[in-house]
Structure formats: C-alpha cells, structure tokens
Amino acid sequence: MLDIKKVHHIAIIASDYARSKAFYCDILGFTLQQEVYREARDSWKGDLALNGEYLIELFSFPTPPARISHPEACGLRHLAFAVNDIDRACELLTEKGVACEPVRIDPLTGKRFTFFSDPDNLPLELYQA
Structure with missing residues (x-):
C-alpha cells in the first residue's frame, strides 16, 4: 500500500488568470505564495496558500478547453x-x-x-x- 500522507495540492486551470487569482485571494482569503510566468507555455502559475499551507496551483493556458x-x-x-x-x-x-x-x-x-x-x-x- 502507498504511504500517502495527505493531499499535496489541487491544480486549477483558469480561463482568466487575474480574475481567478482575485477570486481565490480577495474573496476566499488565500495568499499568493509565489507566482511565475512560464514563457515556453505562455502560462502563469500561482501557488496559493490557506492559513499558511500551500493548497492550490492556479494556472493559465492559452485557450483551454x-x-x-x-x-x-x-x-x-x-x-x-x-x-x-x-x-x-x-x-x-x-x-x-x-x-x-x-x-x-x-x-x-x-x-x-x-x-x-x-x-x-x-x-x-x-x-x-
């Protein structure tokens, strides 16, 4: 049996990265721990924490389905x-x-x-x- 300790993170792809970042941070109370633009993918990635614990990876991708x-x-x-x-x-x-x-x-x-x-x-x- 695997020795899984906990859920490490949840990945969410947003159609509008800035709008979703504002929703999760300004409305739900997450904090942005780190943010990086990945030029090769034309994609943003933000690491969001809740009560100091890393929980959500928020992504943007061009024209996600x-x-x-x-x-x-x-x-x-x-x-x-x-x-x-x-x-x-x-x-x-x-x-x-x-x-x-x-x-x-x-x-x-x-x-x-x-x-x-x-x-x-x-x-x-x-x-x-």
Missing part, C-alpha cells in the same frame, strides 16, 4: 472548504457578489453545507466544521 463542472458530472465532483459559521460565510460571499445555493443538511453527518462556483464555474463547497 471548457470542461463540464457540475457537481454531478463525471470526474472531480467539487472542492470543499471547512468553515466554522456557514451562515456568516454565505453572507460574506453574497456581499462580494458570489451566489450560494440554499444551505442543506448532510443526511449522514447532520452537518450543514452549500455550493457556490469560482469564476470558471468550478463547483466549490462550504462545509460547516
């Missing part, structure tokens, strides 16, 4: 973030112009959760810790 990204589509279903107060988190997102679905209750855990989307319609979840 669209991907189906609804939570029930085959492939990566969504990326979930734990929050202490889901109602307050939804209020803050709404104030920034980000729409959240109505809060639901997970029938298995009894925990509250909701979905919203990043600028490229990648489904993101808030899950009350």
